[in-house]
Amino acid sequence: MQKKVIPELNPNVSVDCVIFGFDLDKLTVLLIDRGQQTQGGPRLALPGNLIYNDENLDQAANRILNELAGINNIYLEQVGAFGDPNRICKEADKEWLQSIRAEPEARVITVAYYSLVKMADYAPRASSFAKTAGWAPVTQIFELAFDHYEILQVAKDKLRQKIKIQPIGFNLLPEKFTLSQLHKLYESILEKPLDKRNFRRKVQKLGIVTPLKEKQQGVPHKPSRLYKFNEEKYEALSKNGYDNFDF
Amino acid sequence: MQKKVIPELNPNVSVDCVIFGFDLDKLTVLLIDRGQQTQGGPRLALPGNLIYNDENLDQAANRILNELAGINNIYLEQVGAFGDPNRICKEADKEWLQSIRAEPEARVITVAYYSLVKMADYAPRASSFAKTAGWAPVTQIFELAFDHYEILQVAKDKLRQKIKIQPIGFNLLPEKFTLSQLHKLYESILEKPLDKRNFRRKVQKLGIVTPLKEKQQGVPHKPSRLYKFNEEKYEALSKNGYDNFDF
DNA sequence: TTTGAAAGTGTATAAATGACACGAAGTTAC
């Protein structure tokens, strides 16, 4: 006695995505603008929506990113599940749900994901209920819809943990980059200054970057050497992690 | 126009708990036995069940642990959300759900938690739909209900990550313990041998253990000195982590 | 009293970390 399963939205489970980018100077995150609510309240939100009953969570995240920001098929890592019964408490959020959901009062648990992408590859386009989508520097975000601000903080923590175990940057930087840019990337994720010389030494010893013969052009100061990632070394370290610190 | 919210089970979201213990020799995990199904298939499962709509996820986990194993109010960390549409695929699992759920066919996303407890403090008692509850060595578990085996593996990974950043043992060992027991605990979590002398040196330099004047009794060999945890140092390291490796 | 079994201890080598300052190479403004 099987029920026939018709693909349908699950009213109780959503997915939200924290997509990090890097503008060569600071860490940014992709947000959608849901427009002004009559109640006021935050306009900006993480891209996210309810899942369908026939898709798994990763698939849902990728579908939603596509629908809301035109981003396709990227690798996502889970941040965690957020299920406070009061996570939908702001009036502006309730008003907004009235306009987009069939069951706006339903209890919703959300599963958050994060990812790192090259900003240049994903000029986000508005669509669906996102009036616009765009990149905002993480340091300039102070409130978001629902519990999205909290989710962002947890995602930043996860990223900060990850950076200690795996190399980061391949998915955030253009193909050719300078060590200063990589340095700034690490500083903006870790939110603290790192010694320039020690940073360079470490990166080079790890062997994840290869110097090119080219140099930066059009900068009003000494041009920097360009590097690319050494994919084999980078991959190896991504898989195995920095295996330091085995207790 | 508020709907009145009557506390009710959410048919789409469950919580499962991976409770680790340590029998002074190997890592164990708390499982419930749901009894023989007519279809055969695994009898053992992680303690877990659907959540209520008026409780958050952590509360749900604690409630369920209490109901299924008589464990109260412990600190839990999230493993992640598991939402494959086919995670309920074994015939034995479907049969079991028929017997305990109002909507046995519903799509269920589960949020997994893990925790570390002193086995002696929680002689698990059977109750609710758990015929019995008990501790099983993690190395002797080869299949479980639903996707619980996969959840267990991910929980083990999380624990292995955690141990590199924070001290572990306070919640797993009795008040007085030997360094060999702590050593074995680390080896069973990391699943590899650690050099005895280096381990002892490191633990003692961290300052998380304090030697007692007492020694082990009734062992058929040289008795070991007993230690207790230095709570301040342990707490400090739990909060701040081993701040090594700031890139 | 011998045997077995785990406890407990030290050193030397190699590697990683962290702190620190200045000349070089370009552009821009005058």
Place this chain on the structure above:
DNA sequence: GTAACTTCGTGTCATTTATACACTTTCAAA
């Protein structure tokens, strides 16, 4: 064209940390 500005790029030393490794001690049991 020269001075001023900005970022690039580099090395050393002291300290700490990691790793590899073997033998004596202490107790209970046979």
